[in-house]
Amino acid sequence: ETGVTQTPRHLVMGMTNKKSLKCEQHLGHNAMYWYKQSAKKPLELMFVYSLEERVENNSVPSRFSPECPNSSHLFLHLHTLQPEDSALYLCASSHAHTQGLNGELFFGEGSRLTVL
Amino acid sequence: EDQVTQSPEALRLQEGESSSLNCSYTVSGLRGLFWYRQDPGKGPEFLFTLYSAGEEKEKERLKATLTKKESFLHITAPKPEDSATYLCAVLLVWVNYGGSQGNLIFGKGTKLSVKP
Numbered sequence: 001e002t003g004v005t006q007t008p009r010h011l012v013m014g015m016t017n018k019k020s021l022k023c024e025q026h027l028g029h030n031a032m033y034w035y036k037q038s039a040k041k042p043l044e045l046m047f048v049y050s051l052e053e054r055v056e057n058n059s060v061p062s063r064f065s066p067e068c069p070n071s072s073h074l075f076l077h078l079h080t081l082q083p084e085d086s087a088l089y090l091c092a093s094s095h096a097h098t099q100g101l102n103g104e105l106f107f108g109e110g111s112r113l114t115v116l
Numbered sequence: 117e118d119q120v121t122q123s124p125e126a127l128r129l130q131e132g133e134s135s136s137l138n139c140s141y142t143v144s145g146l147r148g149l150f151w152y153r154q155d156p157g158k159g160p161e162f163l164f165t166l167y168s169a170g171e172e173k174e175k176e177r178l179k180a181t182l183t184k185k186e187s188f189l190h191i192t193a194p195k196p197e198d199s200a201t202y203l204c205a206v207l208l209v210w211v212n213y214g215g216s217q218g219n220l221i222f223g224k225g226t227k228l229s230v231k232p
Contacts, residue, residue, distance in 0.1 A: 042221070
C-alpha cells in the first residue's frame with residue numbers, strides 16, 4: 001500500500017461507546033496530524049505529532065485522545081462523544097519542519113463519524 | 117485575528133470557460149500559502165505552495181499566483197474532471213518563550229462545478 005490509509009472509513013457510535021480511529025502512512029514522513037472537517041466549516045487542526053512527540057493540541061476536548069506509537073501509525077481514541085462531534089476526521093502526514101508545522105500535507109480519505 | 121477567506125463559495129462553469137478563485141488573508145507571520153483540491157468523500161490533495169509575493173506555480177490547467185494580501189487560482193479551459201472543492205491554507209509561524217510554533221489555517225473552500 002502507498003500513501004495514507006485510514007480505518008474505518010465509516011463509524012456510527014452511541015454517546016457511551018469507546019472506539020478508535022486508525023491511520024497509517026507509507027510515505028516515510030515523520031510528522032502526523034489529525035484534522036476535523038465539519039460541514040460549512042474550515043478544516044480544524046486537532047493534534048500534531050512531530051518525530052513522535054505531540055506538539056499541538058489546540059484545546060481539543062479530553063474525550064478525544066491521540067496516540068502515536070511510531071512515525072507510521074496514529075490513533076484517535078474516542079469516548080463519551082457528543083452528537084456535535086459527528087464529522088469527517090482526516091489524518092495527514094508530512095516531513096517534519098524545525099519551525100513548526102509543514103503546509104505540504106498528504107491526507108488520508110478520512111473516517112466519517114456519526115454520533116447518535 | 118488571523119483569517120483566510122475564499123470566494124466565491126461556489127462557482128459553476130461551462131467546459132472551456134476560464135475563471136479564477138480567490139483566497140484573501142489577514143495574517144501576520146505568513147510562512148507560506150497552500151492550495152489543495154478535495155473531491156467528494158476524499159481527503160484534500162496538495163496542489164501548490166507559494167512563499168512570496170509575485171510567485172507563480174502551474175500544473176496542467178491550474179495556475180496559482182500570490183500577492184501580499186491574496187492568492188488566485190486561475191483555471192484555464194476547465195474540464196468536468198476539474199470539478200472539486202479547492203481549499204486555500206496559510207502557514208503561520210511565531211516565536212514565543214516556548215520556541216517556534218506554527219499553525220496552518222484553512223479557508224472554507226470554493227466548490228467548483230464544470231459542466232460539459
